[in-house]
């Protein structure tokens with residue numbers, strides 16, 4: 001699939017903004033791309049750079065993805081397109097110095113130059129300041145693209161001179177499709193798509209041992225509460241608490257538990273609903289027949305309340321025990 005077509009699906013608002021700006025010949029000299037990881041910021045930057053140099057451009061196709069220039073830019077092999085990314089934890093002044101001298105030079109093959117800074121929030125203050133000149137007194141034909149998942153961390157002196165462009169999270173169905181394409185198993189795609197809006201994060205979760213343990217723990221707890229699983233209070237003490245020593249991890253455990261209750265609720269409301277937890281579909285369907293609507297609503301509220309309390313200073317084990325008692329009060333079917 002051509003990059004432009006992919007981006008039209010992924011970020012239609014953003015790409016249309018750029019198409020319009022290019023048609024009207026009023027592309028700005030600097031943009032700040034923000035949005036979660038894996039939603040197309042880097043690909044948009046690549047496409048935009050290609051669109052400045054593409055040899056096969058038409059009034060509709062701004063970058064063909066195939067000509068010599070598009071290919072060189074995609075392979076980071078074009079003398080007038082520069083990428084900058086953190087070397088270790090930050091983007092250091094030495095890295096920026098090299099790029100600066102490139103930017104000052106005449107364009108190698110044209111009068112246009114592009115600098116794309118990935119994870120721009122990781123620039124040291126020094127690095128950022130050394131680029132200020134290019135942002136304050138933009139040179140004709142120079143395009144600076146700052147990419148970040150964390151726009152609040154971009155120095156205000158920089159951010160205020162860039163045009164902000166916000167990338168949306170992917171819609172659920174589209175995310176599911178993309179996750180299937182990157183090879184995540186059918187059993188898992190809907191779970192990841194529910195937990196994160198980003199393909200990259202989903203791929204990380206897919207590799208993450210802790211995530212599968214957390215997922216198993218949430219299923220075991222649910223089984224203990226509503227089926228023939230382990231005694232929930234003992235399970236909390238012996239397995240849940242040792243696994244979720246940190247609040248962040250436990251929040252994930254509760255999110256995963258919540259997914260199971262939400263599946264039951266949706267199955268009650270719509271028999272054609274595609275469950276998120278596909279491997280549990282048999283007992284989720286059974287539960288959908290057993291729970292009443294007020295019961296399932298109460299269970300969901302109890303889990304949400306526990307999640308909120310996690311942020312307070314309440315003892316985590318006590319919080320979980322209270323949750324178990326509430327959830328048991330709902331319905332216990334063997």
Ligand SMILES: [Zn+2]
Nearest residue numbers: 054064067070
């Ligand atoms: Zn091209």
